Amino acid sequence: MNTLPQQLANGLLLGSMYGLIAIGYTMVYGIVQLINFAHGEIFMTGGFGALTVYLALPSGTSMWALVPLMLIGGGLVAVLIAVGAERFAYRPLRGAPRLAPLITAIGLSLALQEVVRNFYPQADKARAFPGLDATHDLGSVTIKDADIFLVLAAVVCMASLAFFVRRSRTGRAMQATAQDPDTAQLMGIDTNRIIVIAFAIGGFFAAVAAVAFGLKYGSIDYRMGFLMGLKAFTAAVLGGIGNIYGAMLGGIVLGIAETLASAYIDGIPGMQQLGGQSWANVWAFCLLILVLLFRPQGLLGERVADRA
Amino acid sequence: MRQRSLVILTSVLTTGALTLTACGSRDDKGDSSGGDSGTVLTIGVSAPLSGENSTTGLGIQYGAQIAIDDANSKKLVEGVTFKIKALDDKAQPGIGQQNATALTGDKSVVGAVGPLNSGVAQSMLQVFASANMVQVSPSNTNPELTMGKNWQTAPKRPYKTYFRTATTDALQGGFAADYAFNGLKKKKVFVVDDKQTYGAGLAKLFNEAFTKLGGKVAGTDHVNTGDKDFGSLATKIKNSGADMVYYGGQYDESALITKQLKDTGVKIPLFGGDGMFASTYIEAAGTASEGDLATAIGVPVDTLPAAKTFVETYKSKGYKGDYGAYGAYSYDATTAIINAVKAVKEANGGKLPTGEDLRSKVVDAVQKTDFEGISGKVSFDEFGDTTNKQLTVYQVVKGEWKAVKTGTYDPS
Numbered sequence: 001m002n003t004l005p006q007q008l009a010n011g012l013l014l015g016s017m018y019g020l021i022a023i024g025y026t027m028v029y030g031i032v033q034l035i036n037f038a039h040g041e042i043f044m045t046g047g048f049g050a051l052t053v054y055l056a057l058p059s060g061t062s063m064w065a066l067v068p069l070m071l072i073g074g075g076l077v078a079v080l081i082a083v084g085a086e087r088f089a090y091r092p093l094r095g096a097p098r099l100a101p102l103i104t105a106i107g108l109s110l111a112l113q114e115v116v117r118n119f120y121p122q123a124d125k126a127r128a129f130p131g132l133d134a135t136h137d138l139g140s141v142t143i144k145d146a147d148i149f150l151v152l153a154a155v156v157c158m159a160s161l162a163f164f165v166r167r168s169r170t171g172r173a174m175q176a177t178a179q180d181p182d183t184a185q186l187m188g189i190d191t192n193r194i195i196v197i198a199f200a201i202g203g204f205f206a207a208v209a210a211v212a213f214g215l216k217y218g219s220i221d222y223r224m225g226f227l228m229g230l231k232a233f234t235a236a237v238l239g240g241i242g243n244i245y246g247a248m249l250g251g252i253v254l255g256i257a258e259t260l261a262s263a264y265i266d267g268i269p270g271m272q273q274l275g276g277q278s279w280a281n282v283w284a285f286c287l288l289i290l291v292l293l294f295r296p297q298g299l300l301g302e303r304v305a306d307r308a
Numbered sequence: 309m310r311q312r313s314l315v316i317l318t319s320v321l322t323t324g325a326l327t328l329t330a331c332g333s334r335d336d337k338g339d340s341s342g343g344d345s346g347t348v349l350t351i352g353v354s355a356p357l358s359g360e361n362s363t364t365g366l367g368i369q370y371g372a373q374i375a376i377d378d379a380n381s382k383k384l385v386e387g388v389t390f391k392i393k394a395l396d397d398k399a400q401p402g403i404g405q406q407n408a409t410a411l412t413g414d415k416s417v418v419g420a421v422g423p424l425n426s427g428v429a430q431s432m433l434q435v436f437a438s439a440n441m442v443q444v445s446p447s448n449t450n451p452e453l454t455m456g457k458n459w460q461t462a463p464k465r466p467y468k469t470y471f472r473t474a475t476t477d478a479l480q481g482g483f484a485a486d487y488a489f490n491g492l493k494k495k496k497v498f499v500v501d502d503k504q505t506y507g508a509g510l511a512k513l514f515n516e517a518f519t520k521l522g523g524k525v526a527g528t529d530h531v532n533t534g535d536k537d538f539g540s541l542a543t544k545i546k547n548s549g550a551d552m553v554y555y556g557g558q559y560d561e562s563a564l565i566t567k568q569l570k571d572t573g574v575k576i577p578l579f580g581g582d583g584m585f586a587s588t589y590i591e592a593a594g595t596a597s598e599g600d601l602a603t604a605i606g607v608p609v610d611t612l613p614a615a616k617t618f619v620e621t622y623k624s625k626g627y628k629g630d631y632g633a634y635g636a637y638s639y640d641a642t643t644a645i646i647n648a649v650k651a652v653k654e655a656n657g658g659k660l661p662t663g664e665d666l667r668s669k670v671v672d673a674v675q676k677t678d679f680e681g682i683s684g685k686v687s688f689d690e691f692g693d694t695t696n697k698q699l700t701v702y703q704v705v706k707g708e709w710k711a712v713k714t715g716t717y718d719p720s
Contacts, residue, residue, distance in 0.1 A: 003543050003544070003547045006543045006572075007540055007543055010537075010539035010540050010543060011540075013539065014537050014539065117358065117359070124358050124359065124362050125362060125363055125588050125591075125592075126560065126563065126588060126591070126592040127591075128591050128592060128594060131567075131594065133571060135571060135572075135573055137573070142571075142572050142573050144571050213536075217536060217537075217564055217567065217568070218564075218567045218592065218593065218594050218596070219563065219564070219567075219591075219592040219593075223359065223360075223534070224536060226534075227534055227535075227536065228536070258540070259539065259540040260540075262540040262541065262544075263540045263543065263544055266529075276528075276529040276530050277500075277529050277530060277531045277532070277535065277538065277540065277541045278503055278529075278530040278531055278532050280540070281532065
């Protein structure tokens with residue numbers, strides 16, 4: 001059986017999830033040059049927000065009603081936390097040296113993890129999440145409903161974000177703020193508002209990714225944000241940090257690279273020791289290093305954050 | 309980052325504990341003249357109490373807690389009150405070593421129970437050996453811990469302070485292979501492990517025993533702890549045509565693997581060791597776990613008449629975690645230390661030796677342990693391994709672990 005189409009599909013799915021989270025990193029970086037390391041935890045809290053909605057609804061609610069409600073609940077929590085983090089943790093440090101907000105972000109990330117672990121009921125172990133488990137065979141590729149949801153969500157999110165940034169007034173104000181925040185302010189743009197919107201969009205996309213994560217893997221836990229956040233950050237850098245299309249592309253390239261490395265490298269003669277699932281990350285990061293060696297600005301360059 | 313705060317916390321705790329024991333020993337002097345009553349001895353526990361593996365880790369903590377409460381209420385050792393000092397090792401060897409240092413540094417600690425993970429135990433052995441303090445693990449199953457690196461050819465006990473009430477993977481891997489080949493009639497198995505001391509060791513032993521029986525290994529792979537996406541691995545397993553997956557590791561990853569495997573449309577069972585024998589495995593994997601199997605040490609706790617009170621106490625106190633896997637073994641491990649203290653006291657003419665002397669005598673007394681525990685007979689062989697070598701295969705039936713076969717395994 002030829003497994004390549006299935007493995008490509010696996011990689012595409014994983015990559016879409018990375019991409020959705022990576023957009024949060026890249027938008028915030030593009031506008032305030034801040035690497036928001038707490039973004040992985042915003043993703044995680046989005047998952048727990050959605051789980052709360054699921055637990056609050058009577059069991060037996062149709063998935064058609066459940067998934068949109070979970071998206072709203074998870075999105076609300078993630079957006080509130082992202083905006084709160086901006087308002088109370090990052091804004092007071094706007095003029096501070098770059099290292100200060102970075103360390104704040106790491107501290108916030110640990111704090112959010114511990115808050116969820118200590119205060120969410122039974123969050124010290126994996127919590128079961130409703131699944132969309134019906135499978136479909138498309139030729140040699142088997143996918144399930146949760147995978148379809150993930151791909152649709154990624155496409156819809158990306159398309160609406162692209163439309164928003166290009167066409168709407170706020171979107172154009174965002175581009176202007178990214179190019180030069182001081183001049184943008186002189187032109188009458190409320191840059192604080194723009195920054196809040198960037199955090200909110202990033203938070204909402206992370207929540208969408210978290211719902212997809214739960215539906216696909218069947219459980220969430222308080223540590224899931226760490227590794228996913230790191231991978232998504234890598235995806236953002238790979239695609240060119242600051243560029244929203246780059247984030248999505250970087251995510252997909254990273255996901256496919258990981259999957260293919262895990263699937264095929266140990267089949268190459270003499271490479272058995274360097275292949276398999278446990279080496280997937282190594283190869284993914286090798287790819288990152290190679291890309292950065294030859295294209296330091298990432299695959300699509302820093303188009304949005306194009307500062308002189 | 310978190311580790312640093314832990315170092316600070318540990319040092320604060322240690323300082324605090326040292327100060328307290330300093331006060332305690334002054335009190336003891338006053339007491340001993342009045343008839344040696346009210347000596348407080350501490351039994352340390354190191355296990356993952358938060359995060360990964362914490363379901364089973366908490367079972368160890370509360371198993372020890374119940375043993376200590378029983379000993380105190382029954383006045384098992386006249387004039388000595390026991391208390392527990394449970395430290396969280398987060399299943400990380402580095403933190404385990406810090407805990408071991410904190411426990412040996414606390415003068416009131418007479419022995420330690422734990423840890424859960426073989427890899428963590430490895431980093432603690434030397435610390436306890438240097439302090440001459442007894443350590444009894446209810447759950448470590450890696451054979452090297454008691455028999456040294458060359459345990460298959462030239463077994464040699466590396467540390468005489470280390471004991472365990474759990475039987476080893478040497479038997480567990482073979483027992484699983486035997487059940488898979490002869491019981492389930494599986495001929496082609498895909499073997500996965502998590503590269504940790506416990507998981508990799510167990511998977512290797514299963515692999516060897518299974519091929520020796522005439523089974524085929526369809527493929528092998530390794531995963532990282534903390535990974536979430538196993539789509540690529542699941543596709544590989546599907547394509548290999550295996551009729552079973554054997555996983556050496558903990559439930560955190562195996563629950564995700566079995567779910568993602570079954571999502572590809574392959575309905576083959578996943579078989580694992582005692583590391584995934586926990587209710588969390590079924591909760592996290594949902595219906596995908598149906599039919600999966602795990603070996604666990606000993607006989608099912610619920611069927612042991614002696615453990616009935618233990619299970620009732622555990623439930624009535626509303627303790628968190630899962631007593632099913634190691635709770636009873638932790639109870640027996642703790643009781644072994646308490647009995648040793650009793651034996652030392654009696655041999656010393658009813659007076660408790662102090663400091664170093666007490667610790668080293670307790671080690672010798674634990675070696676001579678011989679009593680009926682709640683998990684069966686508790687005694688140790690010349691390596692510090694339990695002589696109770698019972699194992700049980702469990703299978704997920706209608707969302708619960710059900711015992712399907714209990715027995716022992718003869719590796720020869």
